[in-house]
Amino acid sequence: MNRGILVALLAIAPLQLQAHHSVALNFFDEEITLVGTVRDVRWVNPHASFEFEVANDDGTVDRWVVELLAVVALQRRGFNFDAIQDGSQIEMTARVGYRDHTLLFTGALLPDGTIVTRTGAPPE
Amino acid sequence: MKLKAGCDFGALLPVGLILAVGCQQAAKAQPNLEGIWAYEARPVYSTPQYTPEGQRRVDSYDVLTDDPSYECIPSGLGRAWDEPDTAVKIEQYEDRVVISYEMFDLVRTVELNKNGHPLQPEPSTVNIDGVAMPTMGHSIGWYEDDELVMETVGYDAGYVTTLRQFPPQSEAIRSLERLRKDGEDRLVVEIAYVDPLTFTEPLTATHSYFRSEFDFIVYGCIPGHRELSD
Numbered sequence: 001m002n003r004g005i006l007v008a009l010l011a012i013a014p015l016q017l018q019a020h021h022s023v024a025l026n027f028f029d030e031e032i033t034l035v036g037t038v039r040d041v042r043w044v045n046p047h048a049s050f051e052f053e054v055a056n057d058d059g060t061v062d063r064w065v066v067e068l069l070a071v072v073a074l075q076r077r078g079f080n081f082d083a084i085q086d087g088s089q090i091e092m093t094a095r096v097g098y099r100d101h102t103l104l105f106t107g108a109l110l111p112d113g114t115i116v117t118r119t120g121a122p123p124e
Numbered sequence: 125m126k127l128k129a130g131c132d133f134g135a136l137l138p139v140g141l142i143l144a145v146g147c148q149q150a151a152k153a154q155p156n157l158e159g160i161w162a163y164e165a166r167p168v169y170s171t172p173q174y175t176p177e178g179q180r181r182v183d184s185y186d187v188l189t190d191d192p193s194y195e196c197i198p199s200g201l202g203r204a205w206d207e208p209d210t211a212v213k214i215e216q217y218e219d220r221v222v223i224s225y226e227m228f229d230l231v232r233t234v235e236l237n238k239n240g241h242p243l244q245p246e247p248s249t250v251n252i253d254g255v256a257m258p259t260m261g262h263s264i265g266w267y268e269d270d271e272l273v274m275e276t277v278g279y280d281a282g283y284v285t286t287l288r289q290f291p292p293q294s295e296a297i298r299s300l301e302r303l304r305k306d307g308e309d310r311l312v313v314e315i316a317y318v319d320p321l322t323f324t325e326p327l328t329a330t331h332s333y334f335r336s337e338f339d340f341i342v343y344g345c346i347p348g349h350r351e352l353s354d
Contacts, residue, residue, distance in 0.1 A: 025187045025286070040353065044346045046193065046227075051352065065350050072226065073209035076338060098188055101352055 027095040027104040034064075034103075038088040043071040043081070050084065052092065052103065066094060068105045069119065079120035083110055090116075154216075155270045157303055161212045161311045162336035167205065170328040172291045178322030181292035191286040192259070196228045196251070196345035200293050201260050201276060201301075202285035202329055204230055204249075205313060210343070211336045214303075214311075221265055221272060229343045230257060234265040234274050245278035252342065261299070272303040284317055284327065294321035309335045 036054035048068040053061050068074065074081070084090070090110055094103035108116040174182060191199060198204045205212070210226040223232040229252035245262030258280035265274040276299045283290040284297075297319035306312045313331040317323065 025191070025288075025290075042346075042350070045343050046196070046345055047350075049350045063352050065352055067350075070209065072341065072343065076209050099349065 026099065026102075027097045029095065031093050031095055031106055032103075033091060033093050035091045036089075038084055038090060039086055041084060041086055043074075045070040045072055048074060050086075062101075064094075064101050064103050066092070066103045066105050067097075074120060077120040080114070080116050083108065083114060083116045154267050155272060155303075155305060156216070157214045157221075157272055157305065157311065158216050159214060159311075160336040160338075160340045161214065161333035162338065163208045163210060164310070164332040164334050166208075166288075167202070167329050167331040169202075169285075169289065169291075170326075172289075172327050173324045175320075175322055175324055177294075178292055178319075178324075181322060182290065185283075185290050185292075190283070190290070192282070193286060194347065194349055196347045198228060198230065198249075198257060198259055199283040199286040199290070200279070201299055202291075202315065202317075203283070203287060204228075204232075204260060205315070205329075205331045206285050206287045211338060211340050212333065213340045221274075224340065226341060226343050228345050230260075232260065232263065234263040236265050236267075238264045240264070241275075241277050247278070248276070251345075259293075261297075268302075270304050272301075274301040274303070275299070276301070284329075291317075291327055292322045293317070294319055296321045306332075 034052065034054050036052050039051040039053055041050040042048060048071045050066050050068075052064040052066045054064070055061050069077075069079075088110070090108040092103075092108045093106045095106060097103060106118045110116065172178070193199065193203070204225045204227060207225070207227040212226070213224040215222040215224075219236055221234045221236065223234065224230065225232070230249050231251070232249040234248060241262055241264060247256040247258045247260060248263040249257040249260040251257065258278075259282040261276040261279035263274045263276040265272055267273070279293055279295060279297050279299075281292075281294050284293050285291065297317055299315055299317045302314045304312055311333040313333070315329045315331070317327040317329075319327075
């Protein structure tokens with residue numbers, strides 16, 4: 001897991017809080033990429049979410065809470081719900097949250113090459 | 125559309141012709157805003173001009189604790205209009221307009237043609253459980269030509285919106301909304317916020333909607349931040 005990235009982001013948090021007020025104010029703008037397993041998906045409003053388990057080289061497992069858009073937004077934008085299920089192995093891009101162990105889902109690559117975007121729109 | 129009572133053409137004959145014409149003219153004067161409306165694009169806000177107190181509140185805003193959205197509570201009136209991917213339903217009655225927002229299952233009842241606000245205004249907006257939303261104040265409304273005009277006072281302190289920005293509102297804030305159709309299938313909502321404590325000049329916002337292709341749903345908000353399971 002990229003703990004170094006997390007530390008760097010937290011170190012510049014005051015600047016980020018003032019400078020970046022885009023769609024999700026609770027998350028840094030920078031994205032990270034993690035490979036892991038989806039657990040306990042909850043398709044709810046105002047934020048769908050799941051837990052994400054990332055196995056480290058040293059045998060430890062990091063766990064994250066990953067937020068998505070509201071399920072009503074995902075439904076109306078045509079999100080690929082089948083791609084994110086309990087047990088899914090994905091390579092996920094996400095923005096790190098200001099709260100510990102939180103991420104904002106921005107996209108995922110499935111083992112079969114399927115690309116899942118944050119909103120369900122086709123990948124650019 | 126549930127407009128003014130008394131336009132029963134059948135009962136007005138034989139002298140009903142003149143009355144019917146007058147009745148229809150009265151009906152035309154009241155815009156038909158009914159329907160389910162979907163968020164079209166990001167609202168356009170003016171650049172807030174803050175008083176020192178307003179700036180202080182902005183500077184002290186904590187993104188982790190000061191946004192009540194995670195508790196399924198709108199920070200202010202603008203937050204209810206701002207939510208993308210959700211719909212707003214407008215129902216017009218003779219004595220009131222009911223505006224339902226999918227976000228947080230809010231139902232806002234605006235009484236029409238009242239002689240001002242009550243001395244102790246109660247919130248006009250409640251959620252599906254009947255819990256009042258004081259950050260959205262007390263509203264009264266009336267029609268002016270092709271617009272529904274709504275004045276709101278009695279707000280609790282909060283933030284006009286917390287989506288992308290967070291202009292603070294004090295309990296002194298008042299707002300004036302104008303809703304009108306732009307063609308048959310487009311709704312425009314223009315809002316002016318006046319708050320002598322936080323703004324040196326009115327904050328304005330323009331929201332636009334088109335007719336929703338989706339049914340109006342129960343949102344079913346789950347409050348709180350999710351934590352990692354044990």
